[in-house]
Amino acid sequence: MTKITPVELSEKLTSFINPDYVISDAETQKVYECDGLAAYCEMPMLVVLPETVEQVQRALQLFNQYEIPVVARGSGTSLSAGATPHKEGVVLSLAKFTNILHIDPKARTARLQPGVRNLAISEAAAEHGLYYAPDPSSQIACSIGGNVAENAGGVHCLKYGLTVHNVLKINMLTVEGELISIGSEGLDNYGMDLLALINGSEGMLGVITEITVKLLPIPQKAQVILAGFDSVQTAGDAVGRVISQGIIPGGLEMMDSYAIKAAEAFANAGYPLDAQALLLCELDGTEDEVQANTQQVAELFTKLGATSVRISQNETERALFWKGRKSAFPAVGRLSPDYYCMDGTIPRGQLAYVLTEINRLSKEYDLRVANVFHAGDGNLHPLILFDANTPGEFEKTEEFGGRILELCVEVGGCITGEHGVGLEKIRQMATQFNDKEIAQFHLIKSAFDPKTTLNPGKGIPMLKRCQEYRSLGKYKDKRKDCAHQSTGENHA
Amino acid sequence: MSSIQQKSPTDFKANDDTNNLINQIKQAADNKTPIRIEGNGTKRQLGHSINSNHAVVSTRAHSGIINYDPVELVMTARAGTTLAEIDAVLAENQQTLACDPARFNGQATIGGSLATNQAGPSRPWLGSLRDHVLGVNLINGKGEYLRFGGKVMKNVAGYDVSRLQAGAMGTLGLMTEISVKVLPFASASMTVRQALSQAEAISNMNLLAGQPTPLSAASWVNGYLYLQFSGAQSAVENAVNSLVSGTVNKKFTTASRKYNNSEILSLEQASDFWTQLRDQQLDFFNNLAADESLWRFSINPTAWDDFSNNVDDKAWLADWGGALRWLKGDFNQEKLSDWAQRHGGEVTLFAQSQKQSQRDSQNEHDFTGAGQITLPPINPVIQRIQTNIKNSFDPNRILNIGRLYHWS
Structure with missing residues (x-):
């Protein structure tokens, strides 16, 4: 494979994308250096904002040819550093794709470009007495493409489900730039459920170019x-x-x-x-x-x-x-220079125990915590208050956060309910999954992205890193109800 | 708390066949001998038939509810547990599976139901098993015992391997334990039957589904539209009242009553109808003439045009508020495929007449016996991805080979 310089890549891209939307200067790139989790920053090689699916397709073909890492980005509201740039890669922003392509009031569906804001769907559907149910707190800004990538939830998902329950169909470009459709206008499709696999895949399996969602009647x-x-x-x-x-x-x-x-x-x-x-x-x-x-x-x-x-x-x-x-x-942010939002899910019955433990850890780390909780479905959002300007305080906060996630796994829960793994929780993946499970995840990624250039380094940790994390001594297999974990090699 | 939780761990272990299942798959992987995974065999007609020389690995001995917490709304069962057994335990707490998969005379297992992604008539409102699975333990084709998802309502760590199993028909692994969301019983339910043509029914079902009513199932068969409403009693009564004209009191009762072209079914009539529809026991499914095949369309719920209009209503059954259509007769399958595609979906051949079988054996579709074909044919890129996924779970190609597609 031949290498390509940023200047050469930029030239190739501007031959089919408006040069104003191929961003290579540091100043303009600066706004892309992080997502909603600003503690993780990285400057990319290039930022590109295509305006048509064909442009995205050609860009992906080019990136694939030179094996350039691609980080797809919607509104950048991720709270798990899922959209943090790769320093040798390209940020592929879908911000220009903001059209609601069609609302079908009779079939109760909306066909959307990936950059459409979550709230804009309900606003557009309201004249038909319909709305889009999943409502993450960032719904005023977050995009539907990002919602699919993270399988976003919201305050109403106990009754109306997550993004995965409300998406009928997606169009997606593979890493090689092939356009495919997954799902349909019907409610089920023959064969394995690829649509479910794409929901929550954090931009690691493909680039979503169109989404068809279900709309529900607005309750009386x-x-x-x-x-x-x-x-x-x-x-x-x-x-x-x-x-x-x-x-x-x-x-x-x-x-x-x-x-x-x-x-x-x-x-x-x-x-x-x-x-x-x-x-x-x-x-x-x-x-x-x-x-x-x-x-x-x-x-x-x-x-x-x-x-x-x-x-x-x-x-x-x-x-x-x-x-x-x-x-x-x-x-809560007003009470402190910075706050760090966690996202573990627990069985509701463990709430009192988990909150008591969080309070204990809060004293141990000398950091204040406010708890906001999607109580109906067990999704906990502890907000750790800290000051990033105090040397070492973010590192301490992160460690505290990691302990909370391990606690969630210990009581039978998981490390992320709706914010995704991204870069942020990649180490804690080793507490929720064993090496064979993580190896299976890597194989699934390879099935879509053999050169692993789509959002590399996010979501699924390298096995070597898992072993390093566990060897720190803080890790032990805390997974509850893993009935077969201790009976030999079969169940490792 | 359910009484099931008070059983001692040894009660649960009694039907734990995990080690045996792991050993069987490991052995098959070592010897590269293909196997067929089976529960009670209630869904053999789905997918392609598998070479009968492939040895059966049965989940029947691996059964029982392992954990059930009514307050958390979560239940975990071994793959071979029948839905009937699960129903009985959930009912003790006035709860039920969050969707309504076919029970097939009480024989359907939770493993097979998830592997084939079953859903009942309430599909548009309550979803399918895919929508309610929270986690699975599975043995992949290497004999590795893996755990994905969990027992909590929300979990986005790693890819959604649990839901990937829905519809994969055991080609990616043998699921040993399945955790699903359960729900409380609806406090009231009423079913209205109206004499209508299919065209009117399709239009009415979609109209009604766009309004805030407690509609929970909508199906049309044999000249009647059946509408089920479930939820708070007053809401159900009001929805029925606004549908059924007349001045008689339509308060919730168990008796049936008639009004003009509408009839409120008795609880027993309603239950019989929805059960028979769900389990494909209505006459429509069973009285196929020698030259009739049965086709299943999963399409846009509003689909209606000249083609649907020109085929006799008697050949059709519409379920899922219009999104699922069954058609029986002797048809050119390319034409059916075009129609399905025009309406945003797909068609599968569900039961094949002798005549159809002879025709198919002359074309390139590679299947045997009562095998099923899906139209339109799969996109080559998706075929490549699915092949890669299959190989990632089952590199020795031993699990349910050919069940989904002749190439998988």
Whole structure:
């Protein structure tokens, strides 16, 4: 393989892409040096912003010919350094692909370019009484292409599922620039489920150029119950009790006292400042359904010892109740120069234990933590507060974060519920998977990307690195319920 | 908590055949002798038939629920556990599988149901098993015992190998343990039947699915549209009331009542109908004439045009709110393939008449017996990727060879 210089590559690209969109100067490239996890920065060789699928295709063929690493990028809101550039590679931005190609109100689908913002889908579908259900907190900015790459969730996924449950079809370019379609306008397809494999594949299997999503009818009514509790344990138990009543809320969120105070100071949502835990329970559906369920849940919360219970009386109040939760990250951010958001998932029953352990670790590392929790589906977002300007503090924060993720695995959970592995959690992959499982992941990648030039170094750790991580001595096979882990080579 | 959790670990171990299964696959891999994976064999008609000389590795001895936590809404079972057994345990806690796969007379296993990605009439609203699988343990073609996913609702670490198994029909591994999401029973359910042509039914189903109602299944067969509503009792009653004209009280009861062209089915009638539709036991599926083949279309739910209009309604069955169509008769398969493609989907030959079989044996489609063909043919790039994936799990090519495609 012949090498190519950045200048030569740039020349080749500008022969078919608008030269303004082939970026090689450091100043303009600077905005691409990181994604939403700014602690990881790298300058790429080039940034390119094609405007047509054909241009993406030709660019990929060129990159493949010279074996140049390619990092596809949507809105750059990843919280796991999934879109951090490769220093010898190209950032392939899909920011120019912002068209909603077609909304079919009868079949309830939307055909989208990958750069369409998540919220823009629901805004466009609203005139038909429809919306797109997955709603990550970054929905105002994040793109649907990135949502597919990360299998994004949101506050409503307990009831309406993740991205993988709401995507019907994608068009994708392979690393060699071949255009393929995966999925269909029907609900299933013969054979192995490649569509599921692409969802959450973090840009490591192909470059998505078009997505068809399902749209749902906007519920007649939604109402939020805001309940304060005097302990995290009581609030956690209440979550389980709601679900065992046969009610699946549209959203069910929890915040601890630190997060409550931060969010209230930011949003003035009327959160109970004396509570140790806050539950936000949204019930949606038909008028009658919501009325019946709201009453039932409110009574249940009171019976279980809630110190305060409020029910949103109108849409403005509902939006206000949510405002505190949806702005929890920036609100906590105001209390500290920097914050680091973790993303482990745990069985809900382990909540009290995990939060107690996080508090213990918080003291050990002398770093404050605020907890925001998608309580309905067990997805925990501890926010570690730190100051990046204090030498060594980010490293300490990262280690603390790593310990939280290992704790999640220890109680039967996982290291990432919706933010992805990226660069950030690549070391902790070794706690959730053994070498054979990781080897199988590498083989799957090779099935799509034999030269491993698509987002290299992300998502799946090199086996050598796993062994190094484990040899640090902090690792032991903590995986719960791994019934066969200790009975010999077969089960290693 | 369920009583199942109070059993001692030895009860669970009794039906644990993992080591035996690993050994069988390792041995087959060492000897490069292909094997067929089977549970209770309720879905042999799906996919291509496998060479009968390939030895059977059975999951039947590997059964039982390993873990069930009603509060977490998660259940883990061994592959050979029947859905009937799972239903019974979940029902003790007023819970059910989060979707409604075919039970096939109580014989369908959780392993086979996931491997073939089963879903019932509620598919558009409740999804298929693929949508609710949280994790699997599997033995790949090298005899390696691997664990993917987990027992929590959200997990994006690594590629989604669990869902990749859905529809792979055991060609990538033998799943030993499967964790799925479960849900509480709907508190009420009512089914309305309306005498309508298929064209009207397709239009109505799509219209209704675009409105905020508790619709949970919509199917048309033999001149009737069947609509099931599930959820809070008042919501179900109101949805039914707005559909059925008349002034009679339509409060939720178990009896059946008739109004003009509509009828509210009794709970028993409704349950019988949906079960028979789900398990393909309706007359439509069983009374095939000698020259009739049965075709399955997975397409855009609104699909309707001259072709659908010109074929007698009696030859059709529409399920999944229109997204699944069954057609029986004697048809040119290229024409059917064109129609499926025009409507954004695909068609598979589900049951083959003698006549069709003779025709097919003369063309290049390589299959034997009651094998199935999918049209349109697979894209060569996707074929290459699937071959690579197959080889990554099963480099010795021993697992269910030829089941999905003649080349896989």
